[in-house]
Amino acid sequence: MVAQFLGLRLRLLANSFAGGAWQTVGLLVGLAVGLVAAILGVTALVELRDATVTVAGDIVAVAGALIVLGYFLIPLAFGGDDAMDPRKFALFDLPAGRLATGLAVAALVSVPSLAIALVAFAQIATWSRSSGASVLAVLSALLIIATCVLGSRVTTAVAALIVASRWARDVAGVVALLVLAVVVVIGIGFLGVDWSTDGSSVLHSIVVFAGWTPFGAAWSAPAEAAAGHGGTATGQTLVALATVAVLWVLWRVVAGHTIVTKYREVVVKKYKGLGWFDSFPSTRSGVIAARTLTYWGRDPRYHVSLLIVPLVPFVMLIPLMVAGVPTNYLALIPVPVVALFLGWLIHNDVAFDNTAVWLHVVSHTRGSADRLGRAIPTLIIGIPIVVFGSFFCAVLFGDIGVLPSLIGVSLCILLSGLGLSSIMSARFPYPVARPGDSPFAQPQTGGGGSATVQAFSFLLTIVVAVPALALARLGLIEGGTWAWGSLWIGIGVGLLVLAVGIAWGGRIFEKRSPDILAFSMRN
Amino acid sequence: MRGSIPRRPLAKQSDAAAKPAREVVLLIEGLVKRFGETTAVAGIDLSIHAGSFFGIVGPNGAGKTTTLSMVTGLLRPDAGRVFVHGADVWANPAAAKRNMGVLPDRLRLFDRLTGAQLLYYAGTLRGLDRKTVLSRTADLAASFGLEDALDRLVTDYSAGMAKKVALAAAMIHSPRLLVLDEPFESVDPVSAANVTAILRRYVGAGGTVVLSSHSMDLIERICDDVAVVVNGAVLDTGSVNDVRKGGSLEERFVELAGGRKSAEGMEWLHSFSD
Numbered sequence: 001m002v003a004q005f006l007g008l009r010l011r012l013l014a015n016s017f018a019g020g021a022w023q024t025v026g027l028l029v030g031l032a033v034g035l036v037a038a039i040l041g042v043t044a045l046v047e048l049r050d051a052t053v054t055v056a057g058d059i060v061a062v063a064g065a066l067i068v069l070g071y072f073l074i075p076l077a078f079g080g081d082d083a084m085d086p087r088k089f090a091l092f093d094l095p096a097g098r099l100a101t102g103l104a105v106a107a108l109v110s111v112p113s114l115a116i117a118l119v120a121f122a123q124i125a126t127w128s129r130s131s132g133a134s135v136l137a138v139l140s141a142l143l144i145i146a147t148c149v150l151g152s153r154v155t156t157a158v159a160a161l162i163v164a165s166r167w168a169r170d171v172a173g174v175v176a177l178l179v180l181a182v183v184v185v186i187g188i189g190f191l192g193v194d195w196s197t198d199g200s201s202v203l204h205s206i207v208v209f210a211g212w213t214p215f216g217a218a219w220s221a222p223a224e225a226a227a228g229h230g231g232t233a234t235g236q237t238l239v240a241l242a243t244v245a246v247l248w249v250l251w252r253v254v255a256g257h258t259i260v261t262k263y264r265e266v267v268v269k270k271y272k273g274l275g276w277f278d279s280f281p282s283t284r285s286g287v288i289a290a291r292t293l294t295y296w297g298r299d300p301r302y303h304v305s306l307l308i309v310p311l312v313p314f315v316m317l318i319p320l321m322v323a324g325v326p327t328n329y330l331a332l333i334p335v336p337v338v339a340l341f342l343g344w345l346i347h348n349d350v351a352f353d354n355t356a357v358w359l360h361v362v363s364h365t366r367g368s369a370d371r372l373g374r375a376i377p378t379l380i381i382g383i384p385i386v387v388f389g390s391f392f393c394a395v396l397f398g399d400i401g402v403l404p405s406l407i408g409v410s411l412c413i414l415l416s417g418l419g420l421s422s423i424m425s426a427r428f429p430y431p432v433a434r435p436g437d438s439p440f441a442q443p444q445t446g447g448g449g450s451a452t453v454q455a456f457s458f459l460l461t462i463v464v465a466v467p468a469l470a471l472a473r474l475g476l477i478e479g480g481t482w483a484w485g486s487l488w489i490g491i492g493v494g495l496l497v498l499a500v501g502i503a504w505g506g507r508i509f510e511k512r513s514p515d516i517l518a519f520s521m522r523n
Numbered sequence: 524m525r526g527s528i529p530r531r532p533l534a535k536q537s538d539a540a541a542k543p544a545r546e547v548v549l550l551i552e553g554l555v556k557r558f559g560e561t562t563a564v565a566g567i568d569l570s571i572h573a574g575s576f577f578g579i580v581g582p583n584g585a586g587k588t589t590t591l592s593m594v595t596g597l598l599r600p601d602a603g604r605v606f607v608h609g610a611d612v613w614a615n616p617a618a619a620k621r622n623m624g625v626l627p628d629r630l631r632l633f634d635r636l637t638g639a640q641l642l643y644y645a646g647t648l649r650g651l652d653r654k655t656v657l658s659r660t661a662d663l664a665a666s667f668g669l670e671d672a673l674d675r676l677v678t679d680y681s682a683g684m685a686k687k688v689a690l691a692a693a694m695i696h697s698p699r700l701l702v703l704d705e706p707f708e709s710v711d712p713v714s715a716a717n718v719t720a721i722l723r724r725y726v727g728a729g730g731t732v733v734l735s736s737h738s739m740d741l742i743e744r745i746c747d748d749v750a751v752v753v754n755g756a757v758l759d760t761g762s763v764n765d766v767r768k769g770g771s772l773e774e775r776f777v778e779l780a781g782g783r784k785s786a787e788g789m790e791w792l793h794s795f796s797d
Contacts, residue, residue: 282653363648364620
């Protein structure tokens with residue numbers, strides 16, 4: 001049984017390489033990122049071998065606890081491995097216990113599991129100082145792997161159970177994202193502590209706490225053993241063992257429950273009138289814009305993208321603050337960054353339609369009308385955000401003179417971002433979660449193109465904004481009319497790229513419409 | 524183009540030949556589609572006259588959906604041409620698609636819209652003005668029995684309801700030709716009778732319906748003309764009476780499709796496991 005699940009997992013992994021060049025590239029990127037992260041971790045742990053027991057123990061316990069926490073939370077936020085959902089095996093005549101075992105063992109075969117295994121075993125090197133600590137470290141390595149693998153299985157399955165209804169899924173996604181954001185902020189906050197003076201005391205109080213949590217116990221136990229605290233080490237090992245036991249029971253129960261539970265029914269809601277369609281002219285672009293706005297409100301897949309936009313600037317500001325960039329200069333950052341992400345919002349819009357895009361194809365919707373309609377909602381919310389946001393931030397900056405260049409750069413980024421996205425979404429759509437699926441369920445035909453397309457459209461948007469940025473910089477240094485130059489150049493370049501993007505993207509959309517439909521049928 | 528002489532009089536269709544010549548509203552020439560090694564559609568020719576109720580029958584995997592996808596501009600053919608009311612679907616799509624209403628099989632709808640919004644969306648994409656769309660939406664909803672469903676999300680519809688709203692969306696711009704892929708699948712018998720009556724009236728007024736189905740009974744009952752498609756090729760076409768040759772369409776179809784598979788073997792199925 002276990003062998004069959006392992007075989008299935010390996011075959012799924014092998015088949016994901018058979019999905020075309022883009023996809024293979026994406027998988028290799030994912031694999032490389034995982035391995036690089038693991039190797040960095042391994043190197044650090046091996047180097048800590050030469051550190052004092054206290055320093056090494058503190059670092060390993062806190063970092064380790066955060067890593068384990070990540071294994072619990074990330075599947076919640078970004079969806080786990082849907083292919084091995086226990087529900088998929090509900091119709092086979094499998095005892096729940098064997099199913100749970102098989103799926104847990106199969107879960108070992110994945111990039112994250114491989115990464116944590118490497119790191120967990122490297123931690124043995126850190127503690128091979130005395131025989132007691134070494135033995136404990138070996139046991140800890142196994143416990144860490146088991147905790148991470150079972151933990152992510154349990155959270156994934158629980159999420160799938162609770163989040164079956166449309167509304168709950170929506171809320172859960174948002175909550176998970178917020179929790180992750182908080183974790184990131186806290187993590188970055190650590191960088192702000194002055195480690196040379198009050199660092200160790202802050203850290204040490206955290207270590208004492210982390211070492212007794214289910215997340216940090218297995219990491220902390222060998223350190224305590226190496227330091228000669230046999231009692232603490234034993235206690236923490238027991239916590240770690242209990243964690244694995246509890247997770248196993250939970251996994252067993254959740255898996256057993258999942259295969260006998262049907263998806264929750266959704267309460268049917270009634271809507272009055274035509275909604276956004278009443279607010280837009282009844283032209284092709286108008287209804288497409290209204291449809292896009294309606295979907296922003298009703299489809300959780302869009303909520304995730306919309307939620308990221310306001311979060312990003314804050315996450316970006318923190319490291320800059322820590323790095324000591326003057327606060328008033330930081331005020332110049334949020335608006336262009338928000339504009340960048342707003343313009344980027346629709347770079348894969350067609351893929352979100354899935355096969356429903358056939359309606360545009362059979363009605364021979366002009367490509368430019370399609371492109372424009374999809375861009376209009378972002379323009380409607382983006383332009384006021386840029387103008388008012390720039391005003392607010394210019395006041396924060398302390399010199400209202402930067403207002404023209406702030407607006408110029410931001411509008412340039414927003415407009416040209418929309419133009420480039422209009423081309424990208426017609427030419428390089430990549431698979432996304434299907435309508436009705438969890439917004440975090442990554443499609444099985446993994447995103448090879450996705451990373452490249454995303455990076456490329458970001459980069460190109462910034463390149464296009466270089467003239468406006470250069471003038472804005474001159475304005476900052478020399479003052480005078482440079483700022484106004486940035487405004488007009490920014491708006492001019494932005495409008496030009498938007499117009500070209502809509503026209504060119506429209507032509508691509510018309511030419512490739514059967515290919516786009518074929519792509520969405522494979523998705 | 525209205526009332527122009529057909530490009531090719533069909534010798535096979537004795538009924539049609541006897542009547543005054545009608546326009547060929549859909550002309551399919553040498554349509555071919557291959558997916559890798561398999562040939563899904565191996566050279567289909569059909570000409571369908573205005574005012575006919577035309578059924579395409581075939582077993583699962585015969586290439587019905589592939590053919591109709593190429594006819595409606597959703598799938599690019601490897602060879603062959605399709606003319607709708609004289610306009611080449613792949614060379615002059617604007618004119619061809621204007622005259623065609625489409626109901627595809629197994630493709631999604633924009634189902635986070637309400638029924639009313641979906642019909643409004645489809646109508647406006649077809650270039651209708653607001654007033655026309657709203658009055659036609661009301662008419663279609665009344666005819667298809669969708670009044671109570673208009674304010675609900677299409678994603679909450681049953682499969683049959685979703686089919687009906689999609690059918691309504693295909694008709695909203697009063698096309699000359701309706702291409703319907705499995706229009707009656709998962710539609711209940713009462714609604715099916717209702718939809719059939721709507722389509723009959725449409726054909727009576729000079730419209731043309733091309734539909735695919737694997738239900739022989741249904742095709743025999745409602746269609747005037749029929750094409751039997753097996754393995755991507757037309758095995759026989761003509762009026763229903765000509766094709767069935769005295770028997771039922773189903774018998775003739777099974778004969779054309781290569782006969783009934785022997786029901787022998789699989790004796791294990793008759794000794795039940797515990």
